Amino acid sequence: MALVTILSDFGDNDYYLPAVKASMLSINPQLNIIDISNQIRSFDIAQAAFILRSTFRDFPKGTVHLVAINTTGGMAEGYIGVKLEEHIFIGPNNGILSLLADHEPGIMVKFADLHLKETTFPAKDILAPIAAKVASGAAIHDFGGPLQGFKKMISRQSKVTKDQILGHVVHVDVYGNLITNIRKADFDKLNPGKYTIDFNREQLNRLNHGYDEVEPGDCFAFFNSLGLLEIGIYHGDGAGLLGMKMDSIVYINFET
Template sequence: MPIITLLTDFGNQDGYVAAMKGVILSRAPDVTLVDITHAIAPQAVLQAAYVLAQAAPFFPTGAIHVAVVDPGVGSARRPLAIQTSTAIFVGPDNGLFTDVLDSGAVTACVHLDRPRFWRDNPSSTFHGRDIFAPVAAHLAQQVSLNILGTPINDPVRLLLPKPQRQPDGTLTGAIIHVDHFGNLISNIPAAWLSVARWQVHIGPATIDGIQPSFAAAPVGALLAYRGSAGTLEVAVRNGSAAQALGAEVGQTLAAEPHSH
């Protein structure tokens, strides 16, 4: 029984997500549909790429991931499907699948340019319903990528910020995601935090030490910790670090080693 996941910036107050589900179930009634989220900020491709990269690896092999955050809908941007060794990804060619493309696991990538696999008379503003949903249903019924589109080797990639190790041992990076709790997720790998003691600098704040858990800090205090995604994170216990610091995606931070 194939699994199809959905990730969009559509919200839940309109009928857009339900329309996509209806198209899929009309063509592949036995699939299991899973919502990753529909609360991506409008047009926030970088946020969508991050959330997809965090969720997709935990699904069973063979899952089909439909991700639609698509500010270029109706333009010359291509509809895309990507096969990896464990999954298939379907959505716009706008960098949303950068982490997938950089994973080294891609086995095929196609431009979805064969309208016979879409809904008739597709809307220029709703490719989620009229292209991506029917293509996902075909994939769930074992239609191969090379039938659904033309192979390409130049999918769009986002220029993602990279963490750096400075000569003095300081680690520098950027906030790449702010989660629902206001936690600030950086791109500095937790594995780089090898020495015993660090000071984390972000905006006007300096945080002493890396805590093992939220509970290790007093209520309302800023803390730095190794997050579940495997990178350095900053939080406020029982509060929002984003609100406390006025921080957002792209803000820089640094971790400075201390010997005592």
Template sequence: MRRCVTLLTDFGQADTYVGVLKGVLLSLNPDLQIVDLTHTIPPQAIALAGFHLAQAWPYFPADTIHIAVVDPGVGSARRAIAAQWINGCFIGPDNGLLTHVLQGGWPQQVVELTNPAYGHPAGRSATFHGRDVFAPAAAHLSLGVPLTDLGRPVDVSTLCQLPLAGYESIGNGWRGTVQQVDHFGNLVTTLPSSLLVQCHPASSWSLWAAGRRIPLGLTYSSVPPQALVAVVGSHGYWEIAVNQGHAQAMLQLGIGDPVELRPAP
């Protein structure tokens, strides 16, 4: 059966880095099925990359190998790792990329990629571990090489984790932040949909951002064109959108800016 490998990077599409990554994978295992999650993560945006990885991970077969390369510390003392869960394997730098994934549970096994036999034959450069370390390790793993052969064991409790942007109670509601601005300009917040489970009717609540009251809706088209609306996105968080428009441009908000969910006055 063909193994699936996903790629998530901040490489962009202007250079050959993504193509080279695929070339290394296919040179070692021509039968791989490679899926591009995204290569448009902003440079060095580790936390955002981790958010996307955690959102995409559950929709793939359990034997999928996920390569994530957003690696500002490439060539430094940061570890290159492979981490195995029941429902997937991660290969990439140990720099906090797994923070969101780890909220769902610890991996069964983690190794540091230290065995040169499963790296690129030309050796390990100081600037492109995607090509020299992560892609070869993933390809060998897909061919049946045991995870334990790739390197030395890692204590899962030592995995790097970043502080998670969450939300807090503000008495009559909750305060969170924007955690993602998607391609459509929607502002994805850290406020989960579950916050309103016990609050009925939901129509008596609103999202507040940039001094604006934003009504809650079921769909983007719950409001007229060019009007603001807050909906639960496919990821399970409240997001601010503009029907047939661009919420980020309208509100001039970005990642880390505050939002509140509270009763309408």
């Protein structure tokens, strides 16, 4: 039996999350349901996509991921199931599932009208039952046919030249650390040995290996476990103290 994960903007203080879990457990009480996060900012597809893209591969292949972000806003585009890298994703066709990888899913299914209901709570009444049945052994093909209109969103990419990498902050974590879309692979390919990292009136000329290589209150920069450049202030709220936020620009300038 597959695991089921939940990613939502429900929070933990309302009835939405337990209602969705109850819907799945009423179909199969043996399901193992794991929360990825239910603290996504309301309707924030970019934040949800970053967290899901950063974590789904750490779960066993075959895991079913229930994605409940802006599900009521997805009624016009419909609800879908996709198979990507041996993982199954169940959610609205609102673009979030197009941001999980740099390639399209191998299988995409649009759920048939037979499985859709008139509801103000589609995560509970539409998506949860399908996720529970797929995790219990059903195939996503059992619930619909090939998806033709896969809604796509384009994530912001870093700009790379031989002299510079220009990137943007794509995520601010709970500590105020700023994660960018500058990839270690690009840096390693271009790095001549001397460079500066420039962001909002700050400049660093070295990379760290971890947070504690600088003194509390000092800036750090390193490539994190995702292979992305992360900057911040040790034991401080980097976003607030540096005056940076989502989409702020970060440069790496190479000196030849």
